[in-house]
Amino acid sequence: MNPEKTDQYMKDHFVDNPYLAHETRIKKIIDETAHVKTFVMENIDGQYNPAFDFIPGQFAIWSLPGIGEAPFSYSCHGDSENKEMQFTIHKIGSVTSAIFKYQVGDIVEIRGPYGNGFPMDSLIDKDLIFIMGGIGAAPLRGVLHHVLEFSESYGNICVLHGAKTPQDMVFKEEFLGLAGHETVRCLLTVDNIPEDDSWEHSVGVVTDLFNQNRYDDIDPSKTIAMICGPPIMYKFVIMELEKLNIPQDQILMTLERRMKCGIGKCGHCAIDGEYACTDGPVFNYWDAKSTKEMI
Amino acid sequence: MSTLGDVWGPTKKQDKYVFSKINSFTTMNLDYLRTILPIKKLFFPQKQELFSFNLGEGNKKTIKAVDDSKHRILFGLHPCEINALNIQDGFFMFGDYSDPYYEDLRNNTIVVGYSCLPDNNCFCNFTGTSDVDEGYDLFINNLDDYYLVFVNSTTGNDIVIQNQEMFDEDISKIDLNNYKKWVNKRNSMFKHEYGDITNNITKLMDLNYNDEFWDKLGEECLSCGTCTISCPTCSCYNVVDKLSVGTIGLGFREREWDSCQLPQFSVVAGNVDFRVTRASRLKLYYSHKLVTYGNDGPSCVGCGRCIEQCPVDINVLRVVKNLTEVDL
Ligand SMILES: Cc1cc2nc3c(=O)[nH]c(=O)nc-3n(C[C@H](O)[C@H](O)[C@H](O)COP(=O)(O)OP(=O)(O)OC[C@H]3O[C@@H](n4cnc5c(N)ncnc54)[C@H](O)[C@@H]3O)c2cc1C
Ligand code: SF4
Ligand code: SF4
Ligand code: FES
Numbered sequence: 001m002n003p004e005k006t007d008q009y010m011k012d013h014f015v016d017n018p019y020l021a022h023e024t025r026i027k028k029i030i031d032e033t034a035h036v037k038t039f040v041m042e043n044i045d046g047q048y049n050p051a052f053d054f055i056p057g058q059f060a061i062w063s064l065p066g067i068g069e070a071p072f073s074y075s076c077h078g079d080s081e082n083k084e085m086q087f088t089i090h091k092i093g094s095v096t097s098a099i100f101k102y103q104v105g106d107i108v109e110i111r112g113p114y115g116n117g118f119p120m121d122s123l124i125d126k127d128l129i130f131i132m133g134g135i136g137a138a139p140l141r142g143v144l145h146h147v148l149e150f151s152e153s154y155g156n157i158c159v160l161h162g163a164k165t166p167q168d169m170v171f172k173e174e175f176l177g178l179a180g181h182e183t184v185r186c187l188l189t190v191d192n193i194p195e196d197d198s199w200e201h202s203v204g205v206v207t208d209l210f211n212q213n214r215y216d217d218i219d220p221s222k223t224i225a226m227i228c229g230p231p232i233m234y235k236f237v238i239m240e241l242e243k244l245n246i247p248q249d250q251i252l253m254t255l256e257r258r259m260k261c262g263i264g265k266c267g268h269c270a271i272d273g274e275y276a277c278t279d280g281p282v283f284n285y286w287d288a289k290s291t292k293e294m295i
Numbered sequence: 296m297s298t299l300g301d302v303w304g305p306t307k308k309q310d311k312y313v314f315s316k317i318n319s320f321t322t323m324n325l326d327y328l329r330t331i332l333p334i335k336k337l338f339f340p341q342k343q344e345l346f347s348f349n350l351g352e353g354n355k356k357t358i359k360a361v362d363d364s365k366h367r368i369l370f371g372l373h374p375c376e377i378n379a380l381n382i383q384d385g386f387f388m389f390g391d392y393s394d395p396y397y398e399d400l401r402n403n404t405i406v407v408g409y410s411c412l413p414d415n416n417c418f419c420n421f422t423g424t425s426d427v428d429e430g431y432d433l434f435i436n437n438l439d440d441y442y443l444v445f446v447n448s449t450t451g452n453d454i455v456i457q458n459q460e461m462f463d464e465d466i467s468k469i470d471l472n473n474y475k476k477w478v479n480k481r482n483s484m485f486k487h488e489y490g491d492i493t494n495n496i497t498k499l500m501d502l503n504y505n506d507e508f509w510d511k512l513g514e515e516c517l518s519c520g521t522c523t524i525s526c527p528t529c530s531c532y533n534v535v536d537k538l539s540v541g542t543i544g545l546g547f548r549e550r551e552w553d554s555c556q557l558p559q560f561s562v563v564a565g566n567v568d569f570r571v572t573r574a575s576r577l578k579l580y581y582s583h584k585l586v587t588y589g590n591d592g593p594s595c596v597g598c599g600r601c602i603e604q605c606p607v608d609i610n611v612l613r614v615v616k617n618l619t620e621v622d623l
Contacts, residue, residue, distance in 0.1 A: 018392045019345050019548075020356065065348040065356075066536050066546050092564045109354070231567055258563050260534045260553075263392040264589070267531030267553070268560065270579060271569075273587035278391065292504060292582070293575060 018263050021063035021109035022049040026102055027084070032170045036135065037100065038075060038088040041110065051112040052085055054078050055120055056142030057254055057282045060085070060112025061262045062099060070095040071259045071277075073139035074113070077146035085110075088138040088170060114262040115281045118143050118226065118252065127155035127218045129246075131237050133162045133206050133229025137170050139254050139281075140228050151183055156217045159186040162206030162229070166190050166199045187212055206233065210240040220245040227253040234295045238285055251285035255294070299405065299454075300365035303337065305330055317370070325371050328414050329598055333527030334369060334376050335383055338400045342551045345396070345534070350544035361399040371409040375417075375596040377431050378424040379527030380406070382596070386530055386589040405450055408434035412480070416599030418487040418612060424596040425481070438473045487612060493593055496585050499618045504578070508617040513574030515607045520554030522580065522601045522609070528594040531555055555579050581614050 028040040043052055051060045059073045076086035091100045102108060120143070128147060132140050147154050159178065163169035169190065178186040187209045189202035202209060206229065225241050227234060234253055241251050257269035257276040269276035272292040274283075288294040302317045305327040312327040314334055346356045372380070387397035408431045419425040427434070432451035436443040444462065446452050455462050503509075523529040533553040538546040553560065556576050561569040570576050588594035601610040 016393075017358070017395050064536075065354055065548065066350060066538055068536050069534065096564075231569070256563055256567075257569065258561055260532070264390060265387065265392070265394055265530070265532075266534065266550075267555065268533075270555070270583070272579070272582055273590060275590075279590070292578065293569065 018111070019261070021061065021111035022051060023047060023107050024049055024051065024085075024110050026104050026106050026108060029102070029104055032088060033168050035091045035168075036088060036170050037091075038086055039099070039102070039108075041085045041087070041108065043083055044107070049110070051110045052078075052083065054085065054113035055117040056146060057117035057139055058113040058115045059139075059262070059281065060087070060110050060114065061259070062087075062095065063109040063111060064095060064098050065109070067098045068095050069260070070099075071114070071262060073142075073254070073281075075138040075141045077142040077149075088135065088141070090135045112262070114277055116279070118254075118282055120146065123147065123224055124153050125155065125222070126250075127157070127223040129158045129160070129218070129223060129225040129241070131160045131206060131225065131227045131229070131233075131241075133233045134164070134168070135170060136228035136230065136233075136254075137161060138228075140226055141171060141174075143226060148178075148181070148184070151181075154183070155219075155222070157184045158213055158218070159184065160189075160206055160209040160213070161186070162189045162191070162209070164191045165194055166197050167194070185213070205236075207236045207240055210243075215244060218244075221247065224250045224252060227251070231256065231295075238295070241285075248286040248289065249284045252282055253285070253288070253295070254281045255283060256281070300367050302368045302370055304370040314369070323370065325409060327371075328373070328411060328417065329600055329603070331604075332525065333379060333598070333600070334372060335379070335527055335530070337367070337369065337404070338380070338383060338397050339387070339530060339532075339552075342549055343396060345548045345550060347545070347547040350546070352544075361403060363399070363403050366403055366405050367400075368405045368407065370407045372406055372431070373409060373411045374427040375419045375422075375424050375598040376527060377406060377408050377427040377434075378419075379594075379596045379598070381427070381430040382528045382588070382591070382594050383530060384430065385591050390589070405454075406431040406433075408445075410434075410436040410477075410481075413484050413486075414599070415486045416602040417597060418485065418599065419597035420482065420485040421487055421615075422593070422595050422597040423493070436474065436477065438470075438477055443470065443474055493585075496593065496618070497587075500582055500586050503618050506617070509574040509578060510572075512577050512609050512614070512617075513572055516556070516573045516577060516609055517607060518556050518558060518573055518576070519606065520556045521604050521606065523554040523556055524552060525600040525604045526584075527596060527598055527600070528584070528588065529554075531560075577609065581611070584611055585615070585618075 023044055024041045025044050026039055027042040030038040032038055043049055054074050056077050059071050061069050061071050063069045072087040072089055074085055075088040089096055089099055091097055130140050130144060161175055175186050175188060178184045189204050189206060189209050190199055193199045223246050225246055227237050238251060255276055259277050260266035260268045262277045264275045264278035271294045274291050303314055304317045304323040305312045306315045306322050307324045312330045314330050317323050344359060346358045349355045387394040432448045434445040446455055531553045532550040534550045536546060536548050584595040585593050595611050602612060
């Protein structure tokens with residue numbers, strides 16, 4: 001092969017290659033819990049990285065050459081200038097352990113954005129219920145941030161958030177800070193309280209919070225519910241939402257599946273005829289019902 | 296034709312056939328019906344390097360280029376194989392993302408199809424794939440005394456023009472009748488007469504989803520993955536990073552064929568498994584083969600490989616029988 005062709009070939013294949021990630025720099029690392037950190041990423045001057053151009057509910061894939069790749073939801077809503085992205089990551093295995101070794105200023109390769117994201121326009125003027133468990137708070141936090149920033153465009157907002165223990169609750173301070181907010185009601189719960197810990201909120205699973213909430217200021221027909229949490233949570237939460245008569249296509253959830261490509265090719269995230277990475281990861285309950293083994 | 300590039304075709308390997316690189320046309324065996332592995336292996340190799348990296352040199356990446364100075368010519372592909380290739384094209388190249396590795400290999404390949412007469416395991420009559428109208432450059436129909444050649448691309452046309460002495464452009468009434476006779480003969484040879492059930496298959500799969508026949512198949516299945524390896528329209532892969540032995544910091548990211556029938560396929564971190572049972576993994580396979588694959592309709596092309604190769608006789612026909620048979 002002649003050299004010019006190689007150059008052009010390489011150029012084409014680096015620009016359009018969906019399997020190659022782009023560099024970004026870690027601007028800040030926030031310790032959320034003992035096992036969860038939020039990484040704030042910034043663009044490296046003069047470099048274009050499409051991963052900065054996202055909406056809440058979408059995700060990106062971190063690429064660590066020599067270790068592997070892993071998908072993470074954006075945990076912020078993105079600014080208009082696409083200058084920052086955040087990921088809130090739970091250390092659980094090989095890739096996430098390697099990520100936890102990074103320090104501020106380190107360069108990381110990230111590709112994205114992937115997936116459909118939340119239908120942000122259709123949330124306008126609606127009452128909103130957020131139901132999150134554990135690290136599932138990450139993808140919903142971006143939606144919440146956006147909604148709080150423009151709260152006059154939305155109705156009343158309920159946030160139901162559960163964690164294993166008070167020490168395991170991600171964004172705890174942020175959620176506690178919602179207390180003074182006029183249109184927001186935030187209920188927090190933990191599965192249990194270790195002896196050396198204190199907790200003034202509920203104890204129990206997240207679905208218990210449904211009984212403690214008031215619904216007099218929520219109109220089911222114009223309410224959108226958004227769920228993210230551990231896989232077993234969905235069924236029970238949906239049962240509660242159905243009791244409230246929230247239409248099935250207004251119950252949105254974002255799902256986790258094994259993902260090896262993020263672009264609909266590797267097949268790992270297939271659910272019946274759908275792909276969580278490209279058709280999702282946000283699905284509504286009406287569609288989920290007709291898709292086998294989705295929830 | 297070998298002046299255009301490397302020629303690949305069916306060759307005999309013991310009592311089976313494989314697609315291999317042909318050095319002399321005499322080693323090619325066009326009497327074959329199906330090869331062990333489908334032709335996807337030449338577009339989506341069993342193991343393929345996506346890029347290599349050098350952790351020392353600022354993570355510098357290198358991508359191995361396809362040598363496009365000469366074409367590959369695939370000779371003797373049957374209609375089911377070309378139809379399967381078209382399905383793979385849709386999956387890898389069309390839609391929001393195109394896979395550059397597949398695309399390069401595909402664009403660099405000339406496909407010459409070749410007609411066939413079915414055996415007991417062929418059922419492309421039932422999947423609508425006994426004939427093919429796109430995805431090839433030339434298609435040669437064997438009419439015993441001579442060949443009818445269909446030209447489907449400018450590349451194919453160039454080949455014909457360069458070898459004009461071999462071709463006769465006038466198709467006579469006799470030729471047409473011979474072709475009609477051949478089509479009728481071929482159609483009469485199929486052993487499986489399910490008719491076209493694709494119209495009802497979505498509903499049948501849905502209604503049968505919890506039927507106990509799935510559990511029975513699940514109990515029999517060995518989770519060996521033979522069905523996914525040998526199916527011409529399976530395309531799932533895993534991605535792994537490998538470090539070079541000896542040289543610190545050098546390594547490559549590789550993809551390799553994976554199988555939805557293997558137990559680890561749908562496991563996520565924390566050991567949550569979305570497909571614990573073999574039955575649920577078989578349902579995924581058969582919904583992709585019969586209902587929709589890559590959001591684009593059924594993907595089984597009736598090649599019969601799963602019938603021939605599954606060690607415990609789980610295959611499309613058996614599933615369709617279970618889905619459609621009325622039990623009293
Ligand atoms: C759309 C989406 C959004 C996610 N968002 C977040 C988030 O915001 N915060 C967070 O902490 N986690 C999130 N996860 C889960 C996160 O991707 C897994 O925890 C992570 O892949 C674990 O990698 P590991 O190598 O550390 O774990 P290990 O258990 O060591 O992984 C072992 C192997 O399994 C693979 N694997 C395991 N789980 C997954 C998975 N879910 N997807 C792909 N490959 C997997 C890994 O690639 C690895 O090769 C999300 C997952 C998905 C699909
Ligand atoms: S499912 Fe079986 S018959 Fe159908 S294309 Fe795959 S291997 Fe061939
Ligand atoms: S269906 Fe047959 S070929 Fe496929 S995994 Fe099971 S035993 Fe193996
Ligand atoms: S992650 Fe590969 S197909 Fe969805």
